[in-house]
Amino acid sequence: MLGLPKGQVFLVDWDKEWEILFDREKQKIFELFKNDNIEVHHIGSTSVKNLKAKPILDIAIEIDSFSDINKYIDKLKQLDYISIGNDILPDRYYFIKGNPRTHQIHLFEKGSLYLEQQLKFRDILRTDSTRKNEYESLKLKLAATNTNDKHKYADMKTDFITNILKEFEESK
Template sequence: MLGLPRGEVFLVPWSAEWGKEFEREKKRIVEVIGQYTVNVHHIGSTAVNGLSAKPIIDIAIEIDYFFDGTQCVTALQGLGYSYRGTNVLPERHYFNKGEPRTHQIHMYQTGNRYLLEQLNFRDYLKSNELVRNEYEQLKLNLSSLNKNDKHKYAEGKTNFVQSILERI
């Protein structure tokens, strides 16, 4: 299942389809903006086997030069993405797709600290079952408490994520 309606927060059990969907979308992205991309990563909880997640595929696109992101807008709009600009989340071009939302793109310049944190956190969860389970329980609790407030849901995860990033 993919798609999170606007204003809702809920988690679904992990699905092997998420990785396949990422690969399909990555191929489409590279076909239209490959000349700008350094790498395309599957990030977020849907990238971690066994972890319940909001049913949205998060994609990180690395580019050499931050300002090249504006050169990619029209091509990504052709794939159904809406460009939300650079002020939604820090130091990235942000795009989303669908209503309900099925995909998000976070476009970073290579070496960006937020990109590195995303990749490090994802990889840590993949290799540490105990922490992955602890994170999943936190997310399940937060999603039930904040069914209509994605910002409170996200804020509730911040301390946990920061504590992990400080360890690794």
């Protein structure tokens, strides 16, 4: 199941179909940008096996530079993505697809600290079941109390994520 109506927050059980859908979308993106130096990553909770998630695929695309951003915006339109711009989330251009929303693309320049943090957090959750379970418990609590406020839901997860990343850096 994919699709989250605008403004709503709810979680569903992890679905193995999400990996398949991501791989399909990744192939479409690579085909669309076959002459560009890009990387495509599955991020967010749908990328972590057995973690409850909002039913939206989060995809990160790394590009060399934002200097030719209109090319990326125009090409992603061919896959039905709508550009929301670069003032919603830090250090990236943001795109959505579907009604209700099924996919989100976060377009980063290579070397983005925000993307590095997202990939590290994803990888920690993939390998540390204790942290994954703690995060899921927090998400369930926040989803239940913020069913119509996705921004508050997201903001209230920030401290947990920051602390996990800090612990990871200190343990190195």
